[in-house]
Amino acid sequence: MTIKVLLADDQALVRAGFRSLLSRSKELTVVGEAATGDEAVRQARSTEPDVILMDIRMPGMDGIEATRRILAERPATKVVILTTFDTDEHVFAALRAGASGFLTKEVAPAELRHAVAVVAAGEALLSPSVTRRVVQQFAHRPAPVSGDGLAVLTVREREVVRLVAEGLSNDQIAAKLVISPLTAKTHVTRALMKLNARDRAQLVILAYETGLVQPGS
Incomplete structure (x- = not known):
């Protein structure tokens, strides 16, 4: 079964990089991209992704509020927060909003693809450092x-x-x-x-x- 992924990040280069990495797996397909939180909410409605890779800091609506709104409408969707550091100060708020875990933007290609598959299967991405933040x-x-x-x-x-x-x-x-x-x-x-x-x-x-x-x- 193909896992549908939505990319939400205000940096076009980050989205392009992740799209390239994910496209190397036959089990994963990128169904949409969003540069803002509002756009992520709209894209989630139209593309019905299984997993969303969501940046926290975006213009207008941030990734935490976008996560909250998306999951209120589509609770089966899995959201993975993208962050520069896994000790991000917004870790707790994102988990409360319903995020299934975190990935740093420096994630290795194989780890990224594996993480998407793991989250899609219902598991969570919680590193010890993230747990310590909680x-x-x-x-x-x-x-x-x-x-x-x-x-x-x-x-x-x-x-x-x-x-x-x-x-x-x-x-x-x-x-x-x-x-x-x-x-x-x-x-x-x-x-x-x-x-x-x-x-x-x-x-x-x-x-x-x-x-x-x-x-x-």
Whole structure:
């Protein structure tokens, strides 16, 4: 199945570079380009992409607001934020808006194509440095009053969500809990369904918002 990709960046050279890199894969096709947030919203409506590579800083409507509007209309669409540094100050806001992860504009060609495929499959792109940015955001917030939002989870599922929030992959979770990677993936999938979360990025947000994980714990 071909994965449809929309490129949203105000720099024509960046869009051209990404289009060239993505075109080398038979599984990926660029269905549109946008130079502003408003244009990205319009293009998302007309091209119905599976994945959007979205720059944060664009004229007029920024990438975060564009992400929020696009996902409100098309929740199945996956948005990957493009940033110059993976410690961008807007990481947390973009995740809250529904972004599935981040890529730096210096990403290697093979990594770019792999990332698009991974996000299209429902996974998230959360590097340890991005996870740390989320932690730093919550470190300056009042402690949550309750974790009742996670009441639908089993004890094991809570444990798995906590490890996801710490930045662990399925394989790392499996090793830590002495279970198979498939079992770890199953727990993650069930947690996503029960919490109505889009992907692992949203699990990280929920874990901190409900107090399941505390900064510095």
